[in-house]
Amino acid sequence: MTARFRRVRLPRPRSLGGKLIWMLSAAGVIGAVAIMVMLAAVITPSFDRLEEQAVQGHVERTRAALREFAGKVESASRDYGDWNDSYAYMAAPSAAFERDSFSVLAMANLGMDGMAYVAPDRRIVIARWVDQAAGRDVPAMRAQLVKAIGGIDLDAQLGPRSSASFYIRLGDRLSAIGVARVRRSDGSGDPRGFVLMARAMSSKQLAALVQLPAVIRSDTQGTAWRMTTRPRTLSIAVPIAGADGRPVADAAFTVPRDLTLLGRQMLWLAVGGTVLLLALMLLVLTRIVARLVLRPLARIERHMHDVRASGTMRVLREERRDDEIGSLVTSFNAMLRQLNDLSEQLEAQSFRLGRSESAVAVMHNVRNALSPISTILSHGLIQPPVADRALLDRAVAELANDDVVPARRRKLAGFITAATQAASAARIERMAQLEIGRAALHNVLDIIGEQQQAAHERPPLDPCDVTDIVARNAAIARYSGEHSIAFSFPAQPYWVLANRVILSQVIGNLFGNAAESIAARIGAGGQITVTIAEAQHDVTVTISDDGEGFDPATAALLFQRGYSTRSHKSGGLGLHWCANSMVAMGGALRLESEGPGCGAHAVLTLQAAQAMQASAAA
Incomplete structure (x- = not known):
């Protein structure tokens, strides 16, 4: 078995050319493997980080869009809260105010679906929910709004602030709520209650805000955003916080994994191009080494054999080269000239x-x-x-x-x-x-x-x-x-x-x-x-x-x-x-x-x- 193993073992090259080719080939293989590992270690994590940053950007944009949507509702409620007419109405409710400022047209101009005035003792002074498309009231939604208001401590929700916003679920609909204290237009006077406005958000509106195919889901799970990874897509769910900070719904959307797919393509292209480039470089280096090193060395060796055989110190014909081979030929010829030139020997001896x-x-x-x-x-x-x-x-x-x-x-x-x-x-x-x-x-x-x-x-x-x-x-x-x-x-x-x-x-x-x-x-x-x-x-x-x-x-x-x-x-x-x-x-x-x-x-x-x-x- 030992003899059979020796027969199949690769022979070691003895010539300088064979050794150089063997070393270049080994270096090329090792370099290709090392470059593949290095590219995989650099490109893959880099694109993973880019994907994480892109996902984080989607999450932040979604949160910003939700804040902006709720902020507009809060701004409208604050405009009604810091208003002398609202302050007077809460002291003495009047049909004229309700007809002018609480009508379907007024709510449509504000872009609000629901609206309510609440006394400090949490008594509903007036509440209304309208269907803006049909221009009529929706009693069922009004009842759900009144019920939801009864379950929220508006004074605790506002705290020292004059206005706030949050999201609630009214049946199967998600609504942004803006609430503000009722004060005079200049902000003076003791608050006489609260004005509350509601604006429903649909999946279509959410998709337009985040510019992604997003939907609103009620099966929320926890307060942190979640991500489900698939080979080509990422499913992301961003929780929408309610009045008590707990999520009432999820803003869910799916995005393609463009960066990961691009990273894989770049990795394979880089690996393939590197291997091909290394192969071409090895081929070129082999030919260059043979032409610039091996052939001149063989010529010097033949000349040395001729000098030894003839005993004549003939100098080797020099080629115009500024590298080590040219220096070697020059030194070799200088050595031959020194052996024949007694004056050079005397000069060197005098110098020593x-x-x-x-x-x-x-x-x-x-x-x-x-x-x-x-x-x-x-x-x-x-x-x-x-x-x-x-x-x-x-x-x-x-x-x-x-x-x-x-x-x-x-x-x-x-x-x-x-x-x-x-x-x-x-x-x-x-x-x-x-x-x-x-x-x-x-x-x-x-x-x-x-x-x-x-x-x-x-x-x-x-x-x-x-x-x-x-x-x-x-x-x-x-x-x-x-x-x-x-x-x-x-x-x-x-x-x-x-x-x-x-x-x-x-x-x-x-x-x-x-x-x-x-x-x-x-x-x-x-x-x-x-x-x-x-x-x-x-x-x-x-x-x-x-x-x-x-x-x-x-x-x-x-x-x-x-x-x-x-x-x-x-x-x-x-x-x-x-x-x-x-x-x-x-x-x-x-x-x-x-x-x-x-x-x-x-x-x-x-x-x-x-x-x-x-x-x-x-």
Whole structure:
């Protein structure tokens, strides 16, 4: 059985192409399943929430329509209640008032089916129910209205209000009731009873109000709205509250589940489209990987076999590619050229030898990078507090005292506010200084790490923005001495081909030398100006200062190991190391000055990144 199982087990691909195709297929299947689960987890709940919101909207609109319908009845009853004629009628009922204001025409104009005046002792003064279409009284409905009024405590129903509305059932009909106290037109006078108006509501009227096929049902169940879910529809019942708050009927309607059905359709369309898109992507990726990766790798492998068989270090014909394969071919050809080019070997050996004897120069760079940190810490230690803590505590304690006069309280509040703002400003300044110190410390770590990494290899050259490197070192150099130095440099980026860490050390060393020169000549603040000029293949960076300068005849001696123009300064290794580093990166460094007291110019020449890339492509 074990042998049979081994025969049916899928073989593992051994070639890189087979492995890539297998991994892409597995990733596609897993991705399709994951996307299906994700879409189901996102789309279905989202549309369920939308459906819940739509149902809640239907319920709220139904309740609003019922309130509006009852509110109109209440408004009509309030108009009759706050009326001098009604107030006089309740004191002395008259046939003239009943003929003018209680007629069928008057009730039709009001849109009311029933109407009654009730004395404070709940005695019916007059009541009437009319059929507006036929223009006649309906005694049976009047009797039901009078009976319903007898079962309602109108005074308790109104409470402190002057009017109220609610729904009652009169037989098999639902009616909206509006009741108001009978007062004078200006609202004065003791109430002399109540005026009550009723307006029947049919299912047709309810459907017109909620704009849904709604019906009124008497088999209400509970005070909360209910919903019955079916595959394609939702049946919703909204209870209609009576005078005592208990429901007297339900407003029932059925709505289609458009959102749920739309969500399901979107889910299946999204799943199907995603699976199809993944399949197309896998097919395209398979062909792209074969053309861009597998075929070039096979060509490199065949060339390596030819080189090993023939012993001839022929370079591989390069194709114009800027990706990893192009970099691999370039590196492979560079390796072959290095094996045949003795001058390249001698140059690399000379560079490594210069690296091995520059340990002291590295310490010089570390010293320059650590100098801003020492200055920042010293500045922080000697800086006095922005406010006396004891005085601030006394001000807070005095402000908490309720006996403090308002003028004194305002002064104390102003003092505390000013102290708080000063502390906040000091904290912001301290954080800015610490950020600069952290950048300087990172620079130290980069110097040490780069030296360890570069002990056995040439420095890697990559495109880097020399303007950004100048800006970073300028921010650090501001704290490298005791005097304030103003820096000026361009904001436009200039891209050069260099080692970012080594170039940063070179510029940092030159800034440190310029700052020392300014302090030696002026004894106060000075100016360091950086200009950058871009030629066709080179970028020239000029660092100018207004320091003590030097004799032009000694310019060549400045790059010698251990030489220094200032006897009170130790070192003499910075410019020696900077010059060697610039040569190692394919650039150059020279120093210029018009004489002592005239300042100095450090001119760095670097390879332009665009020119090198164009040269490599050619």
